[in-house]
Amino acid sequence: MKHHLRWRIALPYVVLILIILAGLTVYVSNTVRNTRVEDMEQGYAEEVHAFATLIDNEIADGDMQALSVSVDEWAELFSVRVTVIGMDGAVLAESDYEPSEMENHLSRPEVIDAIELGEGSSSRFSPTLQENMLYLAAPVVHQGVTLAIARVAVSLEQVELEVTRLRSTIFLATLVAMAAALLVAVLVADRVTVPVSKLDRAAHRMAEGDLSSRYYGSSRDEVGRLGETFNLMASRLQIEVARLSTEQGRLSAILNHMADGVISISNEGRVRRLNAAGERILAITEKEAMGRSFARVLRHHELIELVQRGMETEAEQEAIVSSALHGFYLRAIYTPLGDDDIESGFVILQDLTMVRSAEQVRRDFVSNASHELRTPLASLKALVETLRDGALEDPPAAQHFLDMIEDQVDSLTQMVRELLELSRIESSQVPLDPAKTTAADIIVPPVERLMPQAERAGISLRIVLSDDLPEAEVDSQRLHQVITNLVHNAIKFTEPGGHITVSAQVVASELVISVQDTGVGIAEEDLPRIFERFYKADRSRTGGGTGLGLAICKHIVQQHGGHIWVESIMGIGSTFSFAVPLRHDPNQATAMA
Numbered sequence: 231m232k233h234h235l236r237w238r239i240a241l242p243y244v245v246l247i248l249i250i251l252a253g254l255t256v257y258v259s260n261t262v263r264n265t266r267v268e269d270m271e272q273g274y275a276e277e278v279h280a281f282a283t284l285i286d287n288e289i290a291d292g293d294m295q296a297l298s299v300s301v302d303e304w305a306e307l308f309s310v311r312v313t314v315i316g317m318d319g320a321v322l323a324e325s326d327y328e329p330s331e332m333e334n335h336l337s338r339p340e341v342i343d344a345i346e347l348g349e350g351s352s353s354r355f356s357p358t359l360q361e362n363m364l365y366l367a368a369p370v371v372h373q374g375v376t377l378a379i380a381r382v383a384v385s386l387e388q389v390e391l392e393v394t395r396l397r398s399t400i401f402l403a404t405l406v407a408m409a410a411a412l413l414v415a416v417l418v419a420d421r422v423t424v425p426v427s428k429l430d431r432a433a434h435r436m437a438e439g440d441l442s443s444r445y446y447g448s449s450r451d452e453v454g455r456l457g458e459t460f461n462l463m464a465s466r467l468q469i470e471v472a473r474l475s476t477e478q479g480r481l482s483a484i485l486n487h488m489a490d491g492v493i494s495i496s497n498e499g500r501v502r503r504l505n506a507a508g509e510r511i512l513a514i515t516e517k518e519a520m521g522r523s524f525a526r527v528l529r530h531h532e533l534i535e536l537v538q539r540g541m542e543t544e545a546e547q548e549a550i551v552s553s554a555l556h557g558f559y560l561r562a563i564y565t566p567l568g569d570d571d572i573e574s575g576f577v578i579l580q581d582l583t584m585v586r587s588a589e590q591v592r593r594d595f596v597s598n599a600s601h602e603l604r605t606p607l608a609s610l611k612a613l614v615e616t617l618r619d620g621a622l623e624d625p626p627a628a629q630h631f632l633d634m635i636e637d638q639v640d641s642l643t644q645m646v647r648e649l650l651e652l653s654r655i656e657s658s659q660v661p662l663d664p665a666k667t668t669a670a671d672i673i674v675p676p677v678e679r680l681m682p683q684a685e686r687a688g689i690s691l692r693i694v695l696s697d698d699l700p701e702a703e704v705d706s707q708r709l710h711q712v713i714t715n716l717v718h719n720a721i722k723f724t725e726p727g728g729h730i731t732v733s734a735q736v737v738a739s740e741l742v743i744s745v746q747d748t749g750v751g752i753a754e755e756d757l758p759r760i761f762e763r764f765y766k767a768d769r770s771r772t773g774g775g776t777g778l779g780l781a782i783c784k785h786i787v788q789q790h791g792g793h794i795w796v797e798s799i800m801g802i803g804s805t806f807s808f809a810v811p812l813r814h815d816p817n818q819a820t821a822m823a
Contacts, residue, residue, distance in 0.1 A: 243415040244408060251404040259397045266389045270364055271351050274382050277308060278368045279349070282380040285314065286372040289322070298323045311363075311383035314370070315341055322378060335381075340367040344379050353386060362386040425453040429460060441468040491579035495524050495537065502573060511558060511579050524577075533562055533577070540564035541574055550582075559586045603645070606638040613638070645778070662705040662789055664814040669699040669734040669741060672706050676714040677732050680721065688726030691717070694733040702741045703814040708786045709743075712794075715779040716745040716806045724749035724803075737809065740792065744807040752798040760796055783808070791815055 281304050288297040297314060305312040305325035314323040319336025321329040335341055343350025344367035356363045367381040428445055435443035444464060445457035485492055491508030493501060501524055504516040512519075512527060519527045525534045532551045540547040547564040561580040567573050613631045621627045677693055684691035713732070720730045728748040735742050752760060761784040787794045792810035 241415075243418075244412050247411040248404070248408055251400070251407055255397055255400040255404065258400060259393050262396055263389055263393045266392065267353060267364060267386070270384055270386075270389070271366060274308075274310070274364070274366050274384055275349060275351070275368075277310075278366045278380055278382045281312065281382065282368045282370045285380065286370050286377065289314070289370055289377045290372040294322065301325050308382075313381045313383065315367075315379040315381060317345075317376065317378060338365070338367075338381075340365040340381060341379050343367070344369050344381075345376070356383070362390060425457065429453065429457050432460065432464075436464060436467075441471055489581070491577075491581070493519075493524070493527070493577040493579070495541075495574055495576060497574045499524055499541070499574070501527050507581070508579060511560065511581055528577075533560075536562055537564050537575075537577060540566055544568070559583045603642070606641050609638050610635060662708065662814075664703045664705050664790075666701040666703050667706045668701055669695055669743075672702070672704065672709050672741075673713060673732055673734060673743065676710045677717060680714065680717050683718075684721050684730065687721055687724070689721055689724050690729045691721070692729075692731055694731055696735075699734060699736060699741070700812060702810060702812045704741075704790055704810055708789070709810070712783045712786050712808065713743065713745070715783050719779065720745055720747035720749060720804070720806075723747070728803075736812070739812050740809040741812055742807055742809045744805055746803065746805040748803040751800040751802055752796065752804055753800060757796060757798060761794065 284304075285297055285300050288300060301312045301314060301323040302325055304310075310325075312323075312325040313321060313335070315335045315338075316322050319334035319341070321332040321335060323329055324332060339352040340350035343352075348369060350367045351365060353362060353364045355361070362385075364384045364386055365381060366384075367379050369376040370378040370380050432443045432445045441464065444461050485503075485505040488505060488507055491511040492503070492505045493508050493512075494503035496502050500521055501519045504512075504514070504519045504527070509515055509519075512529070514527060524537055528534055528537070530551060532549060536547050536549050536551075544566045546566065549562050550560070551562050552559045559582045561582055563578045563580075564575055565578070566575040613635050617628060617631055621631055673693060673695065677691065681691055717730065717732065724730060724747045730748075731744075731746045733744050733746070761780045763778055763781040784794050787808045787810060790810040791814070792808055794806070794808035796804060796806050798804035
């Protein structure tokens, strides 16, 4: 409660009123008591003087018995205690006690004042009577000589009772006044604190994230103006937070759609952010990486050293990093953020794996093309030199060499034709002409054309088709070319006595056609690149061909929106399969091509 503004305002007023009323009670009660005591002093002062005049002869004559009687009569008459004290302080007569048993009274204040001033008074607690008493004393003078001191003692019990009753009355009034003051103070404090409480609740809601929170009040005082300022601040803050949220959203979208990986690292060396590309490159999710040491996330000594070097030098660092284990080839850049209190910097990972692979494909293409062109060109050069050396003079030999030249020229022409066709297919210059066609119409014609070649090679070539296969919307002429290439390759690399099976089935609304052989198979390391232009496995280099057939097959299938793959085991055989959608979708075909 002490922290509540209402009570911090109300309680000081209540405490102040309590102090004032307490002080007033003490002041009034003391004033009343003093006034009553003064009145009693004035009243009994005349009596004590009268009594002193009455007993001067008895003291002068030394008649102690008569003095004692006078003391008792006077005490009974005025209901007071009467004492006569000698000039030496000894008690000569006493109305309530035996004088001989009483102590010397010369040191009593009222006695001293009476001797010195002619009268004296004092009020104090009497140990003998166990109550507060008022003492008044006057000298007993006979013929100008002070013979003794007459003293009257009056009980102040009645005065104390009156003062107590007065204090009780004032105390009750004080309680009523305090209750009224507390009620009024709370009401006044509420008028001040209710707007402040509204403002506090609005600020609390804003602190919890509700930026639409506002203060609604009608007062025009300082609190009202503070509320208006709060609302203005809240509006500006809401606009600024919305702008920052938009910017953060844009930044997050940019980071998540970047092809480069981005890793934000804190001053403590822990990962604060990892975008989608970084997740893909490092094979770890952002949730798993958050808060972990960058060394445990990067997991590559060259990347770790790059970041450590950048954090130590506070300078940009760059390195090319490759890893056969993780299968990446990266350009890593660490950029420090300087005076940032939260982040030390960030790492950009540019995945060059595909670029390196494309470069390797380009180099292999140049190498393979050069190899394929060099062999026929070398043969042509040798044949021409032979003719020049005298073979022209021998018509049968000349004719033989000319036939060989023609074969080499045909080989080069076939290579150029296939290169041009592949280029046209890749650039979408050969549009498809899809039509609904049965699986038999797709498979049977090209297989039947190659039956004689298979028979000459001593190979069994058969077709396995079910009668319930649905029609497919494809360019059958193009797929004939694919099947022809696949079956021709199977015949070329299957030993006499082997088997080749061409089959078809429907899998997930796709027509899947497979060519399975029992040939020599393909090495596992050659499988990922078997569909590249001019790429040949070692076993295929002895079999002739341009090395472009499978690349052409791949692009024709992709034009249909499908895909092609191979499964092979060395010494057992290979299965080339391709799948095309049953219904032609130009958009999907374009995207996949």
